[in-house]
Amino acid sequence: MQEDKLKKFREKLTEEGFKVTPQRIEVVNALVKLDHPTAKEIKQHIEDRYPMISPSTIYGTLDLLENMGELIPIQEGSETKYDLSPEVHPHFICEEDGEVRDIDDPEIESKLRELLKDCPFEADRIELNFYGKCNVE
Amino acid sequence: MQEDKLKKFREKLTEEGFKVTPQRIEVVNALVKLDHPTAKEIKQHIEDRYPMISPSTIYGTLDLLENMGELIPIQEGSETKYDLSPEVHPHFICEEDGEVRDIDDPEIESKLRELLKDCPFEADRIELNFYGKCNVE
DNA sequence: TTTTGAAAAAATAACAATTATAAATTTAAT
DNA sequence: ATTAAATTTATAATTGTTATTTTTTCAAAA
Structure with missing residues (x-):
């Protein structure tokens, strides 16, 4: 792919x-x-x-x-x-080590698409980031 | 205030x-x-x-x-x-002039709070940005 | 193929935002 | 008023990115 x-x-x-x-x-x-x-x-x-x-x-x-x-x-x-994937999808960003990981959750993504429609302005792209600690070790 | x-x-x-x-x-x-x-x-x-x-x-x-x-x-x-307002609220960011404006929409915000709960990881903060053109002039 | 002109890569140099460091100043507790 | 620690300042250093110029490469046409 x-x-x-x-x-x-x-x-x-x-x-x-x-x-x-x-x-x-x-x-x-x-x-x-x-x-x-x-x-x-x-x-x-x-x-x-x-x-x-x-x-x-x-x-x-x-x-x-x-x-x-x-x-x-x-x-x-x-x-x-x-x-490289500009499709609507959320990220989880670790506040400790700064790692960015994709969140692969169809439900969240569909909600996101809804939000994009709800936006009071003309938006062509949406960005959703969760911040937290991924406690690596 | x-x-x-x-x-x-x-x-x-x-x-x-x-x-x-x-x-x-x-x-x-x-x-x-x-x-x-x-x-x-x-x-x-x-x-x-x-x-x-x-x-x-x-x-x-x-x-x-x-x-x-x-x-x-x-x-x-x-x-x-x-x-200065870390409460959950979305932004609209203009791709042309870079202006950042708050989106004040109770419905979007409540959906956001739901999303925060849905997050598969321990997230303490969520960030939602819409990107588009605010066509100023 | 070889030629050729335009586009892109490389090699600098320049820049701007931020961070680090050391010295001087200020806060707030005594 | 004194004092010690915290904070501000001045300065230098760093880093990621952008700009500029020269050299190289791509790909179209001969």
């Missing part, structure tokens, strides 16, 4: 007149593989197999994805994490 | 062994008066009547308030805005 994401991304790029580059592919790849990575983590992951990549390239690709509506940034304290 | 906030804050400070300083009062004052100010806007507002205040003092007080559970930061793009 990560192939799907990649294929879709390649197509969308050409479709909109952008070029398909190995760096862009690698960034999407990293986003698929890693959980909710920061720009730094994406860089690290890519450099494990691709000689090196410049931060600007990563930020540029992230911007591109965001503008395409394929990516949402999640601010966690001072870090920005990225999520 | 801003007096309430201030009084409560003074009391809580002494209660927990912190000192009541004019700078701290001014920061809370600014938070009450301004809508969803950034640290910079707070600084500006204070300096309109108080000779000058150091950024560190502002950040320090914001941290203090956050730790006291009286303040939540709202990340909007690259800016951090602050909200």
Whole structure:
């Protein structure tokens, strides 16, 4: 299914007149593989197999994805994490270690969709975050 | 009602062994008066009547308030805005001008409180943001 | 294929918000 | 009024991100 994401991304790029580059592919790849990575983590992951990549390239690709509506940034304290699934779904953010995890609960999601309709303004996106302690150890 | 906030804050400070300083009062004052100010806007507002205040003092007080559970930061793009009302309530964030506005809708809020209970983890706070265009002009 | 022009990547440098550190000042208790 | 600890300030350092310029690469056409 990560192939799907990649294929879709390649197509969308050409479709909109952008070029398909190995760096862009690698960034999407990293986003698929890693959980909710920061720009730094994406860089690290890519450099494990691709000689090196410049931060600007990563930020540029992230911007591109965001503008395409394929990516949402999640601010966690001072870090920005990225999520390749812009579909409506809530997150749980740990106040202790800052981990972001997806909440997969159909009931909550359907309530969320309702809320999106209830919004008194024209909203095209909704963000729901729960904060608490995930008590890791 | 801003007096309430201030009084409560003074009391809580002494209660927990912190000192009541004019700078701290001014920061809370600014938070009450301004809508969803950034640290910079707070600084500006204070300096309109108080000779000058150091950024560190502002950040320090914001941290203090956050730790006291009286303040939540709202990340909007690259800016951090602050909200003195930690009660459960949703925001509408304009993707064009970045304005943050409170949504005052009892129905949405009650649904939110339900969601907080539904959360599969131990959450002590919930954050709901709608993103869209507020078409200003 | 090779050529070619535009787009993208890389290598800096620059920036802004925030955090850390050390010295001076202020609070509030005695 | 004195005093010790807390707080503010001034300053420097850090970090994540953005801007700029040069070099490289992609992909369309010859």
